[in-house]
Amino acid sequence: MESTSTRRSGQALLVWGLLVVAANLRASLTGVGPLLDQVQADLGLAPAVAGLLNTLPLLTFVVLSPLVPRLAARWGAEQLLGAALVVLTLGIALRWVPAAGGLFGGTVLIGAGIAVGNVLLPSLIKRDFPTKVGLLTSAYATVMGGVAAVASGVAVPISEVAPGGWYTALGCWVLFALAAVLLWLPQLRAPRRAAQAIRGHRLPWGSGLAWAVTAFMGLQSLGFYVIVTWLPQVFQDNGMSAATAGWLLFLFQAVAVLTSLAVPGAMRWARDQRALATICSAVMLLGYLGLFAAPGLALLWSVVLGLGGGACLVLALAFISLRAQDASVAGALSAMAQSIGYLLAAAGPVVFGLLHTVSSGWRAPIMLMCVAAAGQTIVALVAGGGTVRSAAVDPASP
Incomplete structure (x- = not known):
């Protein structure tokens, strides 16, 4: 009985640890969007350069994600994740330095820490909780999204009352990272x-299903990072205050969090997730089309985008574990989806900003998001079912 009790306590502690890690995987990024106009004004940044504040972490994901399975096999997933949390903490603290170098340097470190967490969490869930993938993926996505929503909502108020302004609004999340x-x-x-769980597997480059999962991850991530970077600016240019625009971004994420709670139940009703993923992607498309046609209805489109976005995030994360044959394949698939997927997502904020500059308006960039959502809807038909098989390599290979 003591052994069973100890094992359960250890699992409970692991779940709490995973959830607190998840709480740190978005908040330091989503607080940037509502403050972007202040950052641009204080540092004299062009829109495309300002967009790099949420693109640099994605580029870091692209570079580091393929390396994470090999590093975890060498050092252990828990050890690597612990080191990543320290790097994340240092990055957030560096953002508190009142200089452009601290802002962008800290952003790179934040991206490095988050990249490791993004890859390892699906693999750890598949390894330790193989019968609860949907539930725990929804739980960590909900925590991640909930804290990210709060970060968006409080960013402007903190910058208005705290010494240091927006520097403090971005740097205060170091306390969460320390926790x-x-x-x-x-x-x-x-x-x-953990090392045995992901050792000796190539990334599944030859699997069409793996590419579909990667594309779904990339397209939904592209939408998320464009929204958290630019949606407040779109709303402000339509006559809203910065604080109101920030709270609408909070609303988008709050609705997404509530939607993500319903995903596990919906997943249990069907044999696979094709229909669910397609419908949720189509809801995102509806939100972008509405924003294009009637931008004045900001409240409505924030809710619609949140309904689709919350479900798509959980599905993208769950696909990594659900489509994988075992935990080792989940680690390899996670690395592929995070690297190539975020390479696609990284282009989003910069291209969105460039299109705004070139067209002197928001219609062209929003139409780009309509095209991306349409592509995601098509990809969902493939990514929602099937299994990615093992691609083991010789353990003696370097």
Whole structure:
């Protein structure tokens, strides 16, 4: 009985650790959008350069994600994730330095820390909780989205009352990251099992299903990062205050969080997720079309985009585990989806900003998002079912 109790306590501690890690995987990014006009004004940044604040982390994801399975196999997934949390903490702290170098340098470190967490969490869930993938994926996506929503909503108010203004609004999240480091410390004593979980598997480049999962991840991520970077600016240019625009971004994410809670139940009703993923992607398309045709209805489109976006995020994360044959394949598929998917997503904020500059308006950039959502709807028909099989390699290979 003592052994069973100890095992359950260890699993509960692991779940709490994973959820607190998840809480740190978006908040330091989503707080940027509502403050973007202040950042541009204080530092004299062009729109495309300002867009780099949410593109640099994505580029870091692209570079580091394929390396994470090999690094985790060498050091242990828990050890690597602990180191990533320390890097994330340093990055957020560096953003508190009142200079452009601190802002952009800290953003790169934040991207490095988040990249590791993005890849490892689906693999750890598949390894330790294989019968609860949908539930735990929804739980960590909900926590991640909920904290990210709060970060968006409080960014402008904090910048208005706190010493340091927007520097403090971005840097204060270091306290959350420190909490994650402390809560993850108990997991650092068990590296070996994680290493075996993802050792010796190539990324599944030859699998069409893996490419569909990657495309779904990339397209929904592109939409998310464009929204958190530019949606407040779109609303402000339609006559809203910065604070109101920030709270509408909070509303988008709050609705997304509520929607994500319903996804596990919806997933249990069907044999696969093709229909669910297609419908949710079509809802995103509806939101972009509405924003294009009637931008004055900002409240409505924030809600519609949140309805589709929350479900698509959970599905994209769940696909990594659900489509994988086992935990080791989940690690490889996660690395592929995070790297190539975020390469696609990284173009979003910059291209969106460039189109706005070239066209002197928001209609062309929003039409780009309509095209992306239409593509995601098509890809969902493939990504929602099937299994990515093992692609093992010789363990003696470098």
